[in-house]
Amino acid sequence: MKIVVGLKQVPETTNVKINEKTKNIDRRGVSGVINKYDRNALQTALDIRDVVGGTVIAMSMGPNDFAVSLQEALSLGADEAVLLSDRAFGGADTLATGYVLAEAIKKIGGVDLVIMGQQSVDADTGQMGPIVAEMLGISQVTYADEIQPKSDNELRIKRYDDNIEQEIIAKTPLMLTTTGNAGKPEYVNVVEIKNSFEKPLTTWTSKDMPVDSNRLGQSGSPTVVRRIMSPEPKERAGKMLSTDATKAAEELAGILHEENLLAEED
Amino acid sequence: MTDIRENWIFAEKSINKINSATFQLITKMKSISEIPVTVVLLESQADSFENEIKQYGPDKILTVKDDELDKADDVSVASALSGLIDKFGTPISFIFAATTFGRSVAPRLQAKLLTGLTADCLDLSFEDDLLVQTKPSYGDNIMCEIVIPDFKPQMATVRPNIFKAEKVFDDTTKIVEINDLNWDKDANIQITTHVLPAKTDENLATADRIVALGRGGKQDLNNANELANKINATVGVTRPLTDMDEFDQSQQIGQSGETVAPDLLINLGVSGSVQFTAGIENANTIVSVNTDKHAPIFKQSDYCFNGSSEDFLKALNKVL
Amino acid sequence: MDQLKTREEILLRMVKSFTENEVAPFDSEIDQTRSYVNNLLEKVHDAGFYSLVTPEEYGGAGFDGRTSAKVLNILAKGNASIAVTLEGHYKSVEQIVKYGNDKLKAKYLPQSADRIIAFPMTEPTGGSNPMGINSHAEKHGDSWIINGDKIMITNGGLAEIYCAMVKTAPTELSFFVVDQDMDGFEFGKQEKFLGLTGCPIGEILMDNIEVDEYHLLGKVGMGPEIGNSAHDDARVLMGAVLTGIMEHQLDIVSEYATQRKAMDTPIIELQTIQRKVADMTIAKETTKLLYQQAAIMKDSGQDYEQEAAMAKAHGSRAAVKSGDDALQILGGYGYSLEYPVEHLIRDARAMELAEGSVEKMRTEIALIEAKSRV
Ligand SMILES: Cc1cc2nc3c(=O)[nH]c(=O)nc-3n(C[C@@H](O)[C@H](O)[C@H](O)COP(=O)(O)OP(=O)(O)OC[C@H]3O[C@@H](n4cnc5c(N)ncnc54)[C@H](O)[C@@H]3O)c2cc1C
Numbered sequence A: 001m002k003i004v005v006g007l008k009q010v011p012e013t014t015n016v017k018i019n020e021k022t023k024n025i026d027r028r029g030v031s032g033v034i035n036k037y038d039r040n041a042l043q044t045a046l047d048i049r050d051v052v053g054g055t056v057i058a059m060s061m062g063p064n065d066f067a068v069s070l071q072e073a074l075s076l077g078a079d080e081a082v083l084l085s086d087r088a089f090g091g092a093d094t095l096a097t098g099y100v101l102a103e104a105i106k107k108i109g110g111v112d113l114v115i116m117g118q119q120s121v122d123a124d125t126g127q128m129g130p131i132v133a134e135m136l137g138i139s140q141v142t143y144a145d146e147i148q149p150k151s152d153n154e155l156r157i158k159r160y161d162d163n164i165e166q167e168i169i170a171k172t173p174l175m176l177t178t179t180g181n182a183g184k185p186e187y188v189n190v191v192e193i194k195n196s197f198e199k200p201l202t203t204w205t206s207k208d209m210p211v212d213s214n215r216l217g218q219s220g221s222p223t224v225v226r227r228i229m230s231p232e233p234k235e236r237a238g239k240m241l242s243t244d245a246t247k248a249a250e251e252l253a254g255i256l257h258e259e260n261l262l263a264e265e266d
Numbered sequence B: 001m002t003d004i005r006e007n008w009i010f011a012e013k014s015i016n017k018i019n020s021a022t023f024q025l026i027t028k029m030k031s032i033s034e035i036p037v038t039v040v041l042l043e044s045q046a047d048s049f050e051n052e053i054k055q056y057g058p059d060k061i062l063t064v065k066d067d068e069l070d071k072a073d074d075v076s077v078a079s080a081l082s083g084l085i086d087k088f089g090t091p092i093s094f095i096f097a098a099t100t101f102g103r104s105v106a107p108r109l110q111a112k113l114l115t116g117l118t119a120d121c122l123d124l125s126f127e128d129d130l131l132v133q134t135k136p137s138y139g140d141n142i143m144c145e146i147v148i149p150d151f152k153p154q155m156a157t158v159r160p161n162i163f164k165a166e167k168v169f170d171d172t173t174k175i176v177e178i179n180d181l182n183w184d185k186d187a188n189i190q191i192t193t194h195v196l197p198a199k200t201d202e203n204l205a206t207a208d209r210i211v212a213l214g215r216g217g218k219q220d221l222n223n224a225n226e227l228a229n230k231i232n233a234t235v236g237v238t239r240p241l242t243d244m245d246e247f248d249q250s251q252q253i254g255q256s257g258e259t260v261a262p263d264l265l266i267n268l269g270v271s272g273s274v275q276f277t278a279g280i281e282n283a284n285t286i287v288s289v290n291t292d293k294h295a296p297i298f299k300q301s302d303y304c305f306n307g308s309s310e311d312f313l314k315a316l317n318k319v320l
Numbered sequence C: 001m002d003q004l005k006t007r008e009e010i011l012l013r014m015v016k017s018f019t020e021n022e023v024a025p026f027d028s029e030i031d032q033t034r035s036y037v038n039n040l041l042e043k044v045h046d047a048g049f050y051s052l053v054t055p056e057e058y059g060g061a062g063f064d065g066r067t068s069a070k071v072l073n074i075l076a077k078g079n080a081s082i083a084v085t086l087e088g089h090y091k092s093v094e095q096i097v098k099y100g101n102d103k104l105k106a107k108y109l110p111q112s113a114d115r116i117i118a119f120p121m122t123e124p125t126g127g128s129n130p131m132g133i134n135s136h137a138e139k140h141g142d143s144w145i146i147n148g149d150k151i152m153i154t155n156g157g158l159a160e161i162y163c164a165m166v167k168t169a170p171t172e173l174s175f176f177v178v179d180q181d182m183d184g185f186e187f188g189k190q191e192k193f194l195g196l197t198g199c200p201i202g203e204i205l206m207d208n209i210e211v212d213e214y215h216l217l218g219k220v221g222m223g224p225e226i227g228n229s230a231h232d233d234a235r236v237l238m239g240a241v242l243t244g245i246m247e248h249q250l251d252i253v254s255e256y257a258t259q260r261k262a263m264d265t266p267i268i269e270l271q272t273i274q275r276k277v278a279d280m281t282i283a284k285e286t287t288k289l290l291y292q293q294a295a296i297m298k299d300s301g302q303d304y305e306q307e308a309a310m311a312k313a314h315g316s317r318a319a320v321k322s323g324d325d326a327l328q329i330l331g332g333y334g335y336s337l338e339y340p341v342e343h344l345i346r347d348a349r350a351m352e353l354a355e356g357s358v359e360k361m362r363t364e365i366a367l368i369e370a371k372s373r374v
């Protein structure tokens, strides 16, 4: 199988604050890491490859320093890596990012399986998988918890979610997005890091793909972030209920119903 | 494609019922805009979920009766939804619950329609026809205000249980039944099992509701168990109680126990030592019961009952 | 892409997440059970940590002094014992690289990926005074016969290969590499030490061990030079370990002091607490600068003996003092065996002794300084 894994480099901690002066996100001293769900995506791809054979190509759109994460993916066992980097890609929202990723996957050609993390931990959208799948015109299974190859072109997938548990048999070509349960990410081996430099890591710009410049970067992005804010700190109100137990219980029951805090009857 | 002055909401089904997030969205959209609210419902011929949805007073329900769409995969559903837009026109907004299903179908549809989508919103408002969406990022550490000025529908997924659902009693909802919708079935996906999840183990760290007992509540274990059963909660304890035969270490909340993040935590006879409260900061709503009016736990609680846990439990078990 | 920089960044990312997931959560348990619980050593081995400084031509990763020190700094923030276990191994590997002949290197350096190497010098009659030792080797044709006992060896009992210092003449010190599989090799007892309790510290007994000539490190009589060189390398790494311990202390103290309230304000608002936290921060940062400077000098081929000694001499006392401040800030809880503060003091205290007592290091620092000025 030819498998592409989408990787995003994200800040190592999501515990970030807004700088009061610049009104921007303060990223001082915060370095990048591979988005944690993408580690599950990569491991899933490596596990499938090890059973059915094939190649794993790690792909990332982002500035040049994202190359470190691709090199890390190579150290972890990916066979090739592609960095999609161009000033014109900057400021992209999910739609414009998905467009570039989809075009790059088309350029690679013959891809059977694309795997992405269920969401990135910074933007937290989870939209990239379905967007790219739609643009490629392939099927999708999102939030996959367990994945096993059934044959050369079929996967058996389990998803457990709060509401519904599913088992799915999916044929390639396919987009998968993985939860934190999928694959057991391993640590980079200290010695393998240097060997990864023998594997190909290529950079493609907008000139390397037949892209429509109107659909790139900021101009290709329908969403506009108008403002970023700090969340209101959670203050506990400490509201005293009636000192009469029966009255207090009634008050509380009403509040719990109103605030959707009680279990839904199944 | 023509534009229509409507806000659409996708009715999400769990097995055999409508997800309550749908009702919450109807109430919210009606309260923030004059634009008519249309609910889109996909169901089998035999079902009639429109009757339930109607009670929340949307202006219109588009009911697509199709047995095959009832439990369909994301791709088929996205195809059906874009078919509806082809048929009826492009609404001003199209809102989904930010459930696994909503978060999977909405971006697929977004990419078909080439419009914008904001994920997991915590608040929505309108400035004229512009939908202002507030979404968290960086694991809820930052809030962003996002708009989609030049494209329609303005799409969003909204986190469940943020808004309240309210029933209305006027019977003005128009129901439009569609029996001839064209959509592409995804032949590559075969869903072989589709069931309610098995009851998971009682696990404090992931529990949605917790009843916590402290030294002042330990004599009321039976009443506490009854409450826990009623509201489907997991029982946790403070450290001193782990010495009792009834409890073990895995049930301890706090710094040297579990860090919990339930929607609802009810503390019974817990004083509120730092070692305990270190484990409950991420709880959404905290209710505490204590005989001591000055118990430190009250400073960390949303709702407080100053009295004995026995009285409180008996009364609450009666009303629930 | 700068390849070396990228290699280092990928490595440090891994070490951080390894420390967070596999080391830090078990810190107290390691201390209390005096063992590497949860298969820690196996995981450390499988991630390739043993090969960190082994040169590439021998199958290692060949990272330099600066990077290996940073790795131990990060690991020590999770648990100091495991960092010291690796420190003992790395400095031993480095001496084989520096002083081993080709045949010895070809034999043992590839094995360093799977087998820990230790560096026994101390004996009951000789610690700070190496000439006091009794172990000795006698030449018999093409081989040497080694006799003697070694105590207080970092990783003693865990390591499988030992670079042992022995007398080859009454006033002549030399090093030989011996293997636990050799006839006449035995383990003695384990020390019951106050701190770094996860790291095995123990004895070996050498009874008529026969080794080939190529097991000699360097040349006969090079013992003092090799011993000093091992100390220098170890001290750079210990500066890093001490920095990690202080970072751990600062993490605990920061969380506590911002949450704990006195009269409704967090105690971090109190000047007495601020004074301690500031001192702890300065102590951590100066130790970090010292070990990094020593490592940079080492990597660029300069003399780093004095810098390495300062990193450890300063860092060890600073970390004990900083631990004492941390204990005080946590009040009664700080004195409790259930909080990890007290064991950080015990861990740090070991490094005022191991790899040269602070007194001996001060002598070296003073003499180097004075000589350079006259
Ligand atoms: C704070 C913040 C809030 C934002 N909110 C929105 C919003 O509400 N709506 C919107 O349209 N845009 C939003 N964006 C911009 C958006 O640009 C995304 O960050 C970007 O398009 C990537 O999508 P994602 O991070 O949401 O990825 P997700 O869809 O969450 O990622 C899923 C998976 O896709 C893969 N993937 C994601 N990005 C890449 C990449 N660059 N290269 C390779 N694989 C990748 C990874 O496997 C990843 O785990 C926001 C950005 C920020 C920083």
Ligand SMILES: Cc1cc2nc3c(=O)[nH]c(=O)nc-3n(C[C@H](O)[C@H](O)[C@H](O)COP(=O)(O)OP(=O)(O)OC[C@H]3O[C@@H](n4cnc5c(N)ncnc54)[C@H](O)[C@@H]3O)c2cc1C
Residues within 6 Å of the ligand: B213, B214, B215, B216, B217, B237, B238, B239, B240, B241, B252, B253, B254, B255, B256, B257, B258, B268, B269, B270, B271, B272, B273, B274, B275, B276, B289, B290, B291, B292, B295, B307, B308, B309, B310, C333, C336, C338, C339
């Ligand atoms: C290192 C360390 C780690 C620790 N870790 C934890 C931890 O992880 N979790 C933890 O819980 N503790 C922990 N502790 C213990 C902690 O300090 C407290 O001792 C403990 O939380 C107190 O438990 P409590 O609230 O049940 O009991 P108490 O403090 O005795 O409080 C009992 C409360 O019940 C009230 N009460 C009495 N009778 C009634 C009644 N009939 N109805 C209603 N209220 C009544 C009283 O007014 C009082 O407020 C730790 C301590 C140390 C030193």
